[in-house]
Amino acid sequence: MQVAEVEVNGGIVVHEFVGPEDGEVVVLTPGGRFSKDYPGVRELAEAIAEGGKRVLLWDRPNCGASDIQVYGRSESHMRAHTLGLLLEELGIEKVVKLGGSGGARDSVIFALMYPEKVSRLGLWNIVGGNFSTMSLAGVYILNELRTVRSKGIEGVIELGGPAGGWCDLVAANPRNADRLRAIGAEEFERVMDRWLDAFIPKPNEAIPGVPDWEFGEISVPTLIIRPGRDDHDHPVKTAFQVHTLIKGSRIIEPPWPEDAWEQGGRDREAGTGGIFQAWKLAGPTFIDFIDGKEAGVATTLPWNA
Incomplete structure (x- = not known):
């Protein structure tokens, strides 16, 4: 196809x-x-x-x-x-x-x-559930926040992950390195903070x-x-x-x-x-x-x- x-x-x-x-x-x-x-x-x-x-x-x-x-x-x-x-x-x-x-x-x-x-x-x-949801916070968000705060957006560009990392996305599509740089560390961190909220277990969210x-x-x-x-x-x-x-x-x-x-x-x-x-x-x-x-x-x- x-x-x-x-x-x-x-x-x-x-x-x-x-x-x-x-x-x-x-x-x-x-x-x-x-x-x-x-x-x-x-x-x-x-x-x-x-x-x-x-x-x-x-x-x-x-x-x-x-x-x-x-x-x-x-x-x-x-x-x-x-x-x-x-x-x-x-x-x-x-x-x-x-x-x-x-x-x-x-x-x-x-x-x-x-x-x-x-x-x-x-x-x-x-x-x-608690285990599954909190695991996803680690898979998708927490390493991203640690990395962008300590190494900036260049660190994110090099970051791997168990469910597919940002470095893999850059390898598959080199445009993505410049897209991340355009987003910048401050905006990337701001969005990751917001996305993290979805993976905080809540009693009213199945x-x-x-x-x-x-x-x-x-x-x-x-x-x-x-x-x-x-x-x-x-x-x-x-x-x-x-x-x-x-x-x-x-x-x-x-x-x-x-x-x-x-x-x-x-x-x-x-x-x-x-x-x-x-x-x-x-x-x-x-x-x-x-x-x-x-x-x-x-x-x-x-x-x-």
Whole structure:
């Protein structure tokens, strides 16, 4: 498939389509600061495309080869805003929005910011709870703040990270070094301070940066895949909280093994796979969901029986 670039809000967004040109458009968003080419993402897109869907893969700002963007209420809000503008540039009026891990949070926020553009919403590996949320503060924000305060913006340009670092973004797209310099240390620190607030656990936020009451604004058909029982990065409790907050949503058993996330982590460390490698198994489930069929098996939490 041909990779294309579109300028959105003063920055280039790299994207491509998988599947037939006349297919219903599905936007697939992974987590971390990982690109559309991270193992497991394209495989899921291809599985969905087999059902006649046209899947939009995109490098979100601060991911892959797209230009860095540093603004907004949170990083997820910035990405949702960027996606809305990208769809307008591409002339796409409505999409099915699918997202896993950090992409689930991005997808929820997109549905809240652009409700008129979303026909269906699919979520899995949703981050929430104290451990998971505070871990993300370390992954995305705290090292950035320490670095910019001690080494300035040049230190940020050289900074790595477990979910994709700023140095990786510069290597993938050399323009990003100058974009960071243009933002400057003072503005970068100011935005990181604001973005940090999303990852401070709050009793009225099932997921980082989204007050519970906002979920009541989501009215489209929503499918949630339950995470594995021992997945501490994406707690089962969070999936059920989101299920109770989105009226009419459906929560189902995962179409992958119970320990898929943990196994993906082990394979990533061994250099033999990645954390998203099992996602392709959800292809048939999402095809049914998009087609308006009952998708998957309703979850029963058998270990509590």
